[in-house]
Amino acid sequence: MNLRTFLRPAGGVLALAMATTTITAAHADEIVIATTGGQMRNTMEEYFYTPFAEETGIEVIPFDIEVPDQWARAEGMARTGNMEFDIVTATGPDLVDKADILLTIPCDEMANVKEYALPGACQPKGLARTTGGMVLTYNTDLFGDNPPTTWADFWDVEAYPGPRGLPDTGDRDWWLPVVALLADGVPKADLFPLDLDRAYAKLDEIKPHIDVWWKTGNQVQQILRDDEVALAMAYSGRALKVVQEGRPFAMAWDGAIRDTGYFAVMKDAPDLDGALKFLNFFYGKADGHPGFIRTVGYATSSTIGLSQLPEDEQKLYATYPANYEQLVDPDFAWIGAHRDELRERWNSWLLQ
Amino acid sequence: MAGFFAWRGRHLPPPVVALLMAPFFMLIVFAFLYPILSLLSLSVTEPQPGLGNYAKIVENPLxxxxxxxxxxxxxxxTVCSLLLAFPLAMAMAQARGAMALLLTACVLLPFWSSVLVRTAAWSVLLQRNGIVNGLLQWVGLTSEPVRLLYTEGAVVIAMTHVLMPFMVLPIYGALRNIPPDYGRAAAICGAGPIRRFFEVTFPLALPGVMGGAILVFLTALGYFITPALLGSPKEQMIATLISQQLREFLDWPFAAALVGVLTVFVTAITLAFSKVFRFDRMMGGQL
Structure with a gap:
């Protein structure tokens, strides 16, 4: 799922207020969890923080903060040796970038994680919280009889005519090269390291057919809703809302890019034990998941989570088994090492 | 203006003038010069001292x-708003009573809503299934929705709409300052309406035109919201790139270098304007 969009409504005011009030000192019976504010914080509180406190007596102090700010602060705290966060929110690339200040998660010692975690949910430095995908979303009124199923179909403007939308936000500097290579016939397993020359040659083909380069999650939801586009790459959580509003859209999961938000634990966390207890609780708290998943629009990686929803509804989420196995698993180590090159290339190409 | 500093028929002593001007200069220094200079100094000191950031701008043709x-x-x-604004300003200068009020309201009302709202309104009008496309198809000019939104046309239309008042008002001011006698005198001498316009009205309105043109042009150079919302990547202007460097890539020194380049351009253009059109005399709009 996309943090930037998620975070935006959180705002700095709340974060500031929280900073002055809650970060006094985390005692043994409380843990501080930094996430984006607004819906994510509220939903986590309702379905997980409160039940966790009731069961274990460990209070969760939510700390609303945008992810880049969170890292700036966490790094400052790590330097001064005065760590106040226990659990933080991380993207895939963050787990590589910030590895030296994060705890290696002992998944093997966490009963519920061992029991219920989906494959790939436990990374060395993080544990999956919510998973979505950058997914091909298409209009079923137009293509109901012969639906597009792959990115090659997105590129096929003859068979699937109509206005198209692609993101110009978030991690598009590798998302789009990835889908271009898929459209050009590269198998998912051989994507990385990305052949950027080949990818951009393929992107040149589709560029004239892109009507909207969307900038925010709200915008992609709106261009789908208003029939501004017939096909688009969208955040799956946004596409999901459009589908649930009854609009004629569907998602094609083959080659969707996995987009996972992780929990990470600070190496110097004041209450390591409490933090790990919470993660274990999150994976095992069966009755919290359905409400949480439905509210945030992204699925958790616990097998006892999504499976509680009706089968038809499950199919709209990235972690539904048939969808999950078709996702692209990004190589964050490679992406992290080539960040500047990817950005430069993308910007030069798009704005020309 | 000379009367402003006269006090009981005498000029104010220089220290009093300095005191009265102090708040203005403090504002300029602390709210404008200091921030922009510290930003620009960032562009030549980080990450390494030197012109590395500027070299990056030159190297990449983007x-x-x-x-x-x-x-x-x-x-x-600027040209579009001049073409639209001049007739409007003339109508405003000649209108009387309720008509004058109505025209003035039409120019000023848009100022009461934010640029964002006006831009969003254009995106509603221009979208694929929007009013303009509906109208075009109803009239039969097009058979299916055409792409209006996310084009250069959309950006130009919306920016012209937003910036037009800055053109109308100075021209209106200049036109109002022309004594009606001049026109009458020209008419008595035998000049027809067209000749009167080109030989009397327009030259005398020129200070207003130049003032308006420079206001619109310089404001347009730094525009950001409208191209971002109504344009495709092909219409993104320099301000979008600057904001992207600041907000997304957190590369302040490079953003500062872009600001530096834009500042040089704006200064050069303003100086050129004032050289060619004797801007200093025109701003006063004196006859």
């Missing part, structure tokens, strides 16, 4: 392209 595009859009917007 930035020259975007800068030229920015100038082009600003010129087009």
């Amino acid at each position: 930035y020259a392209t975007v800068l030229m595009r920015t100038l082009w859009i600003a010129v087009v917007v």
